[in-house]
Amino acid sequence: MTREFEFTRLLRAYRKGIISEQTFEAEMALLEGNGGGFTAMGKTYGCERDAIVAYIQRARNGEAAGAAALSNWAGVCKTDCMRSALRTIAEREAYHVRVMDRKLSDLGAQCEKAADPELDKFISMQSDPNISDLDKLRRIVSSFGNPEEIIKPIHDFVSLIKDDLDAKEMLTLWAEDEYSSLKWFVHAFTALGGSLEEAGNAAAAGMSSAQAPQN
Ligand SMILES: [Fe+2]
Structure with a gap:
């Protein structure tokens, strides 16, 4: 078996x-x-530590892209009531990167900064002053079904961690931050008149290849 x-x-x-x-x-x-071994994310790693390193490395690069995209977006945001929330989420993303880098260092690992054209495209779009805030929000919201769904894989991974309780707590808090950020994106999108049904249809039709900033 x-x-x-x-x-x-x-x-x-x-x-x-x-x-x-x-x-x-x-x-x-x-x-x-x-x-x-340690099986997670459809792969078997040599041990729990290796799986955690791989997981954090992947998450870390998404967070770095999120920090850049949201910080740039706040700089060109035309909707006054959104600007500070974007800055708040950009700061969250940036400190996640710092904490993840510290944890990778504690584990004796380096961050492998992999080129990712999708993340580059995401940063470029969210930084563009000629794209409306509503379109930027739509791109994010249509890239996930709902905040609970996108956070679930983080909790699933966390539940597998048995030895490195430090990583377990770090990733649990990260999931809570991400959940808060995602809920705000949905709130802002609907407040500006966006339709969740339309965003859901776009996602289902694969019209958006946007990557949410956290993963
Ligand atoms: Fe994030």
């Missing part, structure tokens, strides 16, 4: 209420111990 199969079997039993959360976690710990 493969570890992946065993994991799926356990998860199904837990979701159906056949086993308790405590039993599920104990079995998962055994499974991780037996396999000598």
Whole structure:
């Protein structure tokens, strides 16, 4: 029986209420111990630490793009009541980068800054003074279904962490910040007259390849 199969079997039993959360976690710990690896995000890593490093490296680059995009956007924002909120979220993104870099350093890892054309495109659009604030908000809101959905994978990953409780707490707080930022984007979009249905349709049709700033 493969570890992946065993994991799926356990998860199904837990979701159906056949086993308790405590039993599920104990079995998962055994499974991780037996396999000598750590499975997350559809991949098996050598150990929990390697998975955390990979996760933070990926998240960190998204946060850096978010910080740049939102800071630039605040500089050209034409909607007075939005400017300071954009600055607030830009600051959140920037301090996430700093904290993540510190954690990577604690783990003996470097941040691998990978080129990402989608993130470059996102920064460029959000910095453009000729694109309206509503269109910029639409691009962000149509890139995710709802704030809960986009945050769930963070919580899913956090729930797998058993040893590095420092990373677990850091990522939990990060998820809370992201959730707050995403809720504000939805609020601002609808306040400016944007339609969530229209944004949802655009997302479903794959019309937007926008990347939300957190991931
Ligand atoms: Fe973010």
